[in-house]
Amino acid sequence: MTNSTLAKHATETDRQTVPEHIYQSLREAGQRITKEREALITTLFESDKALTPYELHNMSSKHAEVGLTTTYRLLETLLKNNFVEVFLVQGELRYGLCKPSHHHHLVCTTCFKMRDFDQCDFNTLKIVDFASSGHRLEIFGTCSDCSNSAVRKTL
Ligand SMILES: [Zn+2]
Ligand SMILES: [Zn+2]
């Protein structure tokens, strides 16, 4: 699978396309694309926010009746296949659809919107006596929408 066929979660145009690459990969792994799985994947795909399993489960119900166990199982599968990224935000695990190529994330701790951040200065770090096999970087803060609305409230 090439990176160009993979969806990003960040832009409008990408969000309008069906995440066919995920379905294809699940099928190849011998998993059926049930209504429940489709509802969950669609919900993740439509959201630009990192969701808790419970939120994902609730939001998916507009597409199909989905069980919480099914939600957790699918997230586990998607995580193993690098289709989702998991973030620990204020003590809660939140999941968002992601491209598998190397990148980092900006996560808003007010609305939980996540954005890709492609800059990586990892190679400039001096790591001694340790063979590093990977790294993650999540930058937490406030997105421009949330900081704008905070300014409006104080006016
Ligand atoms: Zn990402
Ligand atoms: Zn925000």
Ligand SMILES: [Zn+2]
């Ligand atoms: Zn990096």
